[in-house]
Amino acid sequence: MSKGRILVVEDDGNIAKVVRHHFQKIGYEVVLAADGADGLDRVGETPFNAVICDLLMPRIGGIDFIRVARSANPHLAIVVISASPTAENVLSTLDLGAYRFLAKPFQLVELARVVELAMTREADRTTTVEHKDDWVEITASSDMENIDRLENFLALLAASALPPDDVDSLTTGFRQLMANAIEWGNNFDPSLRVKVAFRVKADRVEVRVQDEGTGFNTKSVDTSYESDAQAALQRLKDGRRAGGFGIRTVRELMDEVKYSAKGNEVVMAKYIRR
Secondary structure, eight states: OOSOEEEEEOSOHHHHHHHHHHHHHTTOEEEEESSHHHHHHHHHHSOOSEEEEOSSOSSSOHHHHHHHHHHHOTTOEEEEEESOOOHHHHHHHHHTTOSEEEESSOOHHHHHHHHHHHHHOOOOOOOEEEEETTEEEEEEESOTTHHHHHHHHHHHHHTTTSOHHHHHHHHHHHHHHHHHIIIIISTTOTTSEEEEEEEEOSSEEEEEEEESSOOOOGGGSOOOOSSHHHHHHHHHHTTSOSOOTHHHHHHHHOSEEEEOSSSSEEEEEEEOOO
């Protein structure tokens, strides 16, 4: 029995055939489209569980393909594969509802993992992207499954300014802040949103995370424990949920961390080392 139907929209025939072979081998039905125009014809003919889409293609490119395809089917799971992970491309595909963006060259195993997530998870993909002053602001729902998705796009944006190790630190810190905003700030309320903002300055990369909760006093959080596990155990003994140590983790990873007076907004910075 087929695990699902996948449309691969890719003008490089060799890449398309390799992707098709891999997904067929692990149990999927795969249809190929040579470019965006061909892809729209295919999408209009029959339903698909997911689409794997390149960006730079003749006739109709990937951005326009995604725009039209998702306007017809807002729940269509789309994974982008591209050798051009520019900030413009990354943000455009996120704003249009793409689930992930994998830069070429990619690992087939990773592509298969991401496509499966896109097909099976019900994360809110209705994010919005706005440019405010020199910040790029992404607004998403309070869904823990959005953390992986937004981390993927954040890593691509930061890669142009930071070395891999610093990108890893930035995304690890982001995961902590995003989880805190969803769980502690918004209390998993699906009607509340989280705003993630990003900007590159001359000397640093900054990420801002803001929730719609009531906030808290960061000084009231005990960060003196020797380990995260010790902190979790003590909080449980005190009758509280295990948490709070993410604040210490972020401070250890980042060059600067600043909380708002209310405590529901935090800006972290990683310096650019020339």
